[in-house]
Amino acid sequence: MSHKHKSQQEPVESQEEAEVVEVEGNILNEEEVSEIVEEELDPIAILEREKLELKDAYLRLSAETDNYRKRMQLEKENFKKIAVKDIVERLLPVIDNMERSINVGDNTDNIASFQEGIQLVLQQFEGVLKDAGLETVEVQTGDEFDPQYCEAVMMEERDDVEHSMTIVDVFEKGRKLGGQVIRTAKVKVAKKI
Numbered sequence: 001m002s003h004k005h006k007s008q009q010e011p012v013e014s015q016e017e018a019e020v021v022e023v024e025g026n027i028l029n030e031e032e033v034s035e036i037v038e039e040e041l042d043p044i045a046i047l048e049r050e051k052l053e054l055k056d057a058y059l060r061l062s063a064e065t066d067n068y069r070k071r072m073q074l075e076k077e078n079f080k081k082i083a084v085k086d087i088v089e090r091l092l093p094v095i096d097n098m099e100r101s102i103n104v105g106d107n108t109d110n111i112a113s114f115q116e117g118i119q120l121v122l123q124q125f126e127g128v129l130k131d132a133g134l135e136t137v138e139v140q141t142g143d144e145f146d147p148q149y150c151e152a153v154m155m156e157e158r159d160d161v162e163h164s165m166t167i168v169d170v171f172e173k174g175r176k177l178g179g180q181v182i183r184t185a186k187v188k189v190a191k192k193i
Contacts, residue, residue: 087132094125137174139185143167149174149181154188161190 101117137149145152145165153171161168167187174185 087128090128090131091125094121094128097121097124133178135176135179137176137181137185139167139170139174139187141167141169145187145189149184150187151184152189153186156188156190157193158190159193161192164190164192166190166192 097117098121101114101121104114104117139146139150143166144163145167150167152165154169156168158168166189168190169188170185171188172183172186174181175183
């Protein structure tokens with residue numbers, strides 16, 4: 001509907017009402033229309049409007065990115081809590097058996113039976129950790145030192161080894177979790193003289 005038809009069909013109450021135009025669903029008066037027309041012809045105004053639109057888009061994207069990062073961090077923390085809870089729940093029976101073993105040890109003079117009980121608890125404990133993905137780094141005396149899996153905490157010169165950097169004692173086993181070394185084996189190596 002054009003401007004003339006609208007004013008002919010409806011009685012005009014004031015000059016302001018007569019100068020109203022509909023633009024993109026918005027009702028604008030003549031001043032606002034002329035500002036839009038001038039703005040569309042003015043390159044600086046066009047650039048300013050584009051700048052504001054880009055700034056608004058940037059701020060929205062920045063907020064969305066920040067919200068996504070926070071949501072991922074929260075999910076990561078929740079996953080970690082659930083994983084830790086699962087491991088703890090599986091370790092509780094091991095703790096119970098360890099406590100029973102200690103109580104039995106106080107009431108018995110049979111050291112062999114006590115050691116057997118402790119060995120069973122250790123196997124149970126290692127089983128829980130193995131189910132969680134823990135692996136033992138296989139290092140034995142006579143193996144060649146590998147710094148990827150071993151840490152030499154002692155060294156001695158010897159003539160009864162085939163080559164330098166031969167492992168002659170293992171103090172602590174190394175461990176891997178998910179294929180990644182989380183603790184190297186602590187070993188003593190011999191240097192050939």
